Amino acid sequence: MGRKLKCEANAPVRVGLIGAGGMAKYHVAGFRKAGAEIVAIADPDPAAAEEAAAAFDVTQVYETAEEMIARTKLDAVSVITPNKFHCPLVLLAIKAGKHVFCEKPPALNAREATLMARAAKKSRRVLMFDFNNRARPESMALKAAIAHGDAGRINSAQAVWIRRTGIPGFGGWFTTKAMSGGGPVIDLLHMTDLALHFMGYPEPKHVLAATFRDFINDRRFKGPWGIPDTAGGVCDVEAAAQGFVTFKNGSTLYLRSSWAEMNKREEVSVTFQGTTAGGMVRRFFGQDGIDATAEDTCEMYFQDASGARKDKTLSVAKDVDMGRVRAAENFVLTLQRKEKPLNTPDEAVKLMKIIDAIYASAKTGAPVRIR
Numbered sequence: 001m002g003r004k005l006k007c008e009a010n011a012p013v014r015v016g017l018i019g020a021g022g023m024a025k026y027h028v029a030g031f032r033k034a035g036a037e038i039v040a041i042a043d044p045d046p047a048a049a050e051e052a053a054a055a056f057d058v059t060q061v062y063e064t065a066e067e068m069i070a071r072t073k074l075d076a077v078s079v080i081t082p083n084k085f086h087c088p089l090v091l092l093a094i095k096a097g098k099h100v101f102c103e104k105p106p107a108l109n110a111r112e113a114t115l116m117a118r119a120a121k122k123s124r125r126v127l128m129f130d131f132n133n134r135a136r137p138e139s140m141a142l143k144a145a146i147a148h149g150d151a152g153r154i155n156s157a158q159a160v161w162i163r164r165t166g167i168p169g170f171g172g173w174f175t176t177k178a179m180s181g182g183g184p185v186i187d188l189l190h191m192t193d194l195a196l197h198f199m200g201y202p203e204p205k206h207v208l209a210a211t212f213r214d215f216i217n218d219r220r221f222k223g224p225w226g227i228p229d230t231a232g233g234v235c236d237v238e239a240a241a242q243g244f245v246t247f248k249n250g251s252t253l254y255l256r257s258s259w260a261e262m263n264k265r266e267e268v269s270v271t272f273q274g275t276t277a278g279g280m281v282r283r284f285f286g287q288d289g290i291d292a293t294a295e296d297t298c299e300m301y302f303q304d305a306s307g308a309r310k311d312k313t314l315s316v317a318k319d320v321d322m323g324r325v326r327a328a329e330n331f332v333l334t335l336q337r338k339e340k341p342l343n344t345p346d347e348a349v350k351l352m353k354i355i356d357a358i359y360a361s362a363k364t365g366a367p368v369r370i371r
């Protein structure tokens, strides 16, 4: 990687968790799988911190990240908080010399992501984000086939994460733009990232997009995850969006994301068209998440010299967690120099520039140029 990492190969990496919410369990499982030690947890909510400490068998609990970093010996931290805190906490940890694994989205916007990327580069710390969908067996198999040249040059892709009834609570941090940065465009940015990953993260040029707020205050469209509503809170984000991105190399990306809209079922997919093959990774969720009606597909589409179709199903292990454990494992294995990082801060900056441009275009109704 050309960087000197502080953690020696095979020495246990010591990690502290910042944020004890719903995603922490995947981080813990992935870090431990790679041999890391979970040393401490910081969360301003004492009940959440204590519950996580008991569940993960961690003895040191702190109210703030500052205190945890000052009082414990850590190689790395994991930032698992509402989006607004990603940038300040990542900057704090990097300044203290820690490597960082941060939940998605990288930040509220490209300006913050740029600050984070610059800080990591300057301090020679590893900064990775939880783009767990890149770590799914399906995505790994497709990326390997693309890297092998099987698809030729990818000239277009479509990224879709659409839900019918998926508003994550009314009035909490998810639906408050100042806390989250936005609705499904930023929350479900995984498929946009995955499409860009398959395409080799080309330089974006223009974005034209529209967002919709239908159903954002409609209780019939609440998601099933048990996230509580907050009395007096706001829902000032979009419920759905469509966008089109052009790239300097001539390729294009269509994207669609929603928490609430009149579609049949939840779909999570990337489809791409290359000069020698196309491909698709797709999950249709069932009525209750992963149930008997859920469907996973991972395929490539070829045509031989005679014109015959030679389509292929890529057979991979089932991963109901959508790469969440594997992505965290990759972070520790990167620190141990056993694997390459599955994503980089520069990619995060490019992704956030596209997200910013989606919101800017939706506001004016005009295409936005990305520089």
Ligand SMILES: NC(=O)c1ccc[n+]([C@@H]2O[C@H](COP(=O)([O-])OP(=O)(O)OC[C@H]3O[C@@H](n4cnc5c(N)ncnc54)[C@H](O)[C@@H]3O)[C@@H](O)[C@H]2O)c1
Pocket: 018, 019, 020, 021, 022, 023, 024, 042, 043, 044, 045, 048, 064, 065, 080, 081, 082, 083, 085, 103, 104, 105, 130, 132, 187, 324
């Ligand atoms: N990769 C994925 O599949 C996935 C899925 C869900 C959520 N997420 C992301 O994970 C992050 C956390 O989401 P969640 O669902 O776990 O949220 P959550 O609301 O369940 O938990 C967040 C926790 O962070 C704590 N917190 C708030 N400010 C803090 C601070 N300054 N320092 C320490 N802790 C603080 C809160 O008290 C809470 O316990 C978000 O960025 C979200 O976008 C990712």
